[in-house]
Amino acid sequence: MRWNQIIGRDVVDTSTAESLGTVDGFVIDPEGSAVVAILVGSRVVSWSDADGIGADALTLTGADLLHDPTSDLERRAVDGGHPIGKRVITEDGVDIGTVADVEIDPSSGAVQQLVLVDDDVRGSRLIGVGSFAVVVSSPGRRAADDDDEDLDGLSKAELYELAQDQDLEGRSSMTKQELIDALS
Amino acid sequence: MLRASTLEGRPVVTLHGESPHEIKDVVFSTDAGDVLGFTLRNHGFLGGPVPRALSWGDVHGLGPDAVVIADEQVLSVDHDLPSGGDVIRDRVITEGGTRLGEVVEVVISAGAEAEVVGFEIRPSEAFRGGSTDNVFIPLPDTLAISGENIVVPDTAADYVRDDLTGFGAAVDDFRAQLGKGS
Numbered sequence: 001m002r003w004n005q006i007i008g009r010d011v012v013d014t015s016t017a018e019s020l021g022t023v024d025g026f027v028i029d030p031e032g033s034a035v036v037a038i039l040v041g042s043r044v045v046s047w048s049d050a051d052g053i054g055a056d057a058l059t060l061t062g063a064d065l066l067h068d069p070t071s072d073l074e075r076r077a078v079d080g081g082h083p084i085g086k087r088v089i090t091e092d093g094v095d096i097g098t099v100a101d102v103e104i105d106p107s108s109g110a111v112q113q114l115v116l117v118d119d120d121v122r123g124s125r126l127i128g129v130g131s132f133a134v135v136v137s138s139p140g141r142r143a144a145d146d147d148d149e150d151l152d153g154l155s156k157a158e159l160y161e162l163a164q165d166q167d168l169e170g171r172s173s174m175t176k177q178e179l180i181d182a183l184s
Numbered sequence: 185m186l187r188a189s190t191l192e193g194r195p196v197v198t199l200h201g202e203s204p205h206e207i208k209d210v211v212f213s214t215d216a217g218d219v220l221g222f223t224l225r226n227h228g229f230l231g232g233p234v235p236r237a238l239s240w241g242d243v244h245g246l247g248p249d250a251v252v253i254a255d256e257q258v259l260s261v262d263h264d265l266p267s268g269g270d271v272i273r274d275r276v277i278t279e280g281g282t283r284l285g286e287v288v289e290v291v292i293s294a295g296a297e298a299e300v301v302g303f304e305i306r307p308s309e310a311f312r313g314g315s316t317d318n319v320f321i322p323l324p325d326t327l328a329i330s331g332e333n334i335v336v337p338d339t340a341a342d343y344v345r346d347d348l349t350g351f352g353a354a355v356d357d358f359r360a361q362l363g364k365g366s
Contacts, residue, residue: 129200138295
C-alpha cells in the first residue's frame with residue numbers, strides 16, 4: 001500500500017465507534033526499514049497495536065493505544081521527520097531524487113520502496129529519515145553480502161551511472177530491468 | 185571527481201537526515217596539499233559563520249550534492265582546524281625545474297575515501313605551447329608544498345587531461361607508474 005493513500009483516513013476506536021482523528025503520518029525506523037508507528041495528530045500508535053487498515057479507516061481497539069511520542073524516532077516524526085517531498089541523498093553525498101511516495105507492506109509495515117518522481121529505490125537502503133533529507137546507503141558500500149540484490153535496489157539513474165562507468169553499449173535505450181541484467 | 189570550490193554552500197547532512205550547517209570554506213594544509221576540513225556556516229543567504237568546524241577525518245562521505253557525517257556530535261567539539269591556507273595561485277613546478285602553471289582549483293575524489301587527487305592549473309606558456317586553456321594535473325600521494333611552489337614528479341606532465349572526464353583514470357595510472365618507478 002502507498003503512504004499517500006493512507007494519509008487522511010479516519011482513525012476509529014472500535015470499542016466506542018468514536019473517531020479519534022486522522023492518519024497524519026508514519027514513524028519509520030530506518031534501521032529495520034519499517035513503519036513502527038502511525039501519527040494521529042501529535043500522538044502516535046504503534047503499528048502492531050493497529051487493529052486494521054481498511055479502505056476507509058484505521059481501526060484501534062481502544063483510545064488508550066494512542067500515546068504521546070516517547071522515543072527519539074517518534075519525536076522526530078512528530079517534528080516533521082517524514083520522507084514525503086524530501087530529497088534522497090546517498091551516504092556518499094549524491095542527491096538521487098525526491099520522495100513522491102512510500103510503498104509499505106500492509107501486514108509487516110516493511111518499507112518496500114521509496115517511490116521517487118521517475119524512479120524508485122529499495123526500502124532496505126534506508127539509513128535515516130530527517131527533517132532535511134532521507135539518507136540511503138551507497139551501492140557497494142554496506143552490504144558485501146549480496147551483490148545482485150544490490151543492483152536490484154538501485155534507482156534507474158544510479159544504474160545508468162554504473163553503465164556509463166562500464167561503457168555499456170546501448171545503455172541509453174535500456175529499461176531498468178535491462179540495465180540490471182546487463183550489469184549483473 | 186569534483187572541484188573543491190563547488191563544495192562551498194553544500195549542506196552537511198547527518199546519516200539521520202538532518203542538516204545542521206552548510207560548508208563555508210574548504211581548508212587545505214599548506215604543507216601537503218591535503219584537505220584538513222571545512223569551516224561551516226548556517227543555511228541560507230544570510231547564514232552566518234558558526235564556531236564549529238568539520239575535520240576531514242569525520243567526513244563519512246563526500247559527493248557533489250552533500251557532505252555526509254555520522255551525526256552532529258562530530259561537530260560539537262570546538263575543533264580548531266590547524267590554520268590552513270589556500271594553494272590557489274601557487275606555482276606548480278616539476279622536480280626537473282619546469283614550470284607547468286599555477287593552481288586554479290583543487291580536485292577531490294568523491295566517495296568514502298575522498299582525497300585531493302589533482303589540481304586544475306592555468307598552464308604556463310612553455311608547457312602547453314601558448315594554449316591558455318586550463319588543464320588538470322594528477323598528484324602523487326604526498327607532495328612538497330612551500331606556500332608558493334608545489335613540486336610534482338616530472339612524469340605528472342604526461343598524465344595531464346583537458347577536462348575531468350577520464351581524469352580519475354589518469355590519476356590512477358600516474359600513481360601506478362610512480363609506484364613502479366620507486
